[in-house]
Amino acid sequence: MTISLAGVRATLWRSALFAGLWWALTNGRADSWGVGGVSILAAAILSLRLLPPVPTTISRIGLLRFLGFFFIQSLRGGAQVAWFALRPRMGLRPGIQEIPLRLPEGIGRVLLTNTQSLLPGTLSVELRGNRLCLHVLDIEAPTEAGVRHAETRVAHMLGLQLEQP
Amino acid sequence: MTMTEIASFILLLTGAVFFFAGTVGLLRFPDVYTRLHALAKADNLGLGFIVLGLLLQTSSPATALKLILIWLLALAASATVGFLIARRARQNGIVPWQSGDRP
Structure with a gap:
């Protein structure tokens, strides 16, 4: 070494x-x-x-923006699922969606996969290569837009370049 | 009661509501995937509120740090374990429930 x-x-x-x-x-x-x-x-x-040291630079503004995004979205996610659970007619329309990620392989994808399970309406089911398989509570909801937003936040925080999916 | 105590009480109560909702979801939701949604998200939020409520009641920085650590560890664990259970379920061929199926 x-x-x-x-x-x-x-x-x-x-x-x-x-x-x-x-x-x-x-x-x-x-x-x-x-x-x-x-x-x-x-x-x-x-x-x-x-976890050998890798020369990543965590942007402080990026970290703060990611944390802000994460807190607000997990509040929304928790409130949404609580509302589904408590209302008389649950009205779930679940399904599976596969989304090709723009994040490069590595810690960014892992972080996104873990984050996604705590964001509104999505649960990470599988990550194979660059394809993230999500279980969603509402198949009609704009899932991809949410993932794109989270990707941007993660990339900004870790100083990663987004690729074309 | 002081203002801090009232705020702490409200936060603890809010946390309990989310834990309750997560548990109701666990019982009412139709399949393993939807139940994981309820557990991961509602309980994470419930624990977050309870930790905030307890933070207002402690004056020791070490205890405060410990409370925050508990929340972060639970967060990481519930996201990771939820992912692992869902992946295993899918590998085992458990088909997600769809609206229109019997619950």
Whole structure:
């Protein structure tokens, strides 16, 4: 393993993150840092193994806009499904839709797949290559427009280029 | 009651309403896919409101961070597990319910 600047940066950031987690879990007890130090080191090594540092730049404005989008849409999603569940005639018109993604392969697609299950009316069923298979609560709803919007947000946050589907 | 307590109470109650709706959806919805919608979305929102309500009641930053962590972990877990269950169901040939089928 060659030591790169990105690797050192990732190691420091991740160790700081795990130290913060340890602090929260132990309520900041001073006598726990012996075990804590070992755990933090082990967690940092494991995380570098499982997710090697990649030179991605997370745009801060992009992150904020994604979070805003995510919170508003998950509020809508939860409210919609609660409304379906509670009203006397549920009026579900479910179906399966397949949508070719514009995001490049990798973390962006995975994040989108996971996000999509919490957004209004869609549940990710399968991701094969660039094709995302969704179960939708209302087959008439503009599902593709929603996915396109989410894709744009994810791409902006992670600094990814959208491809032609 | 102080304003904070009232706000906390309202948030907790809202959270409970979403958990209730998610559970009703789990019981009423016709197939595995639609039930996963109810669980993933309504419970995520319910937990979010309950965490917000509890955040107003704690003065310890470590406890606050722990509450937020619980929500984030539950969020990631419900999205991932929902995806895995739905994918398995589809691989096993479970056909999604369509309007017009018997519930």
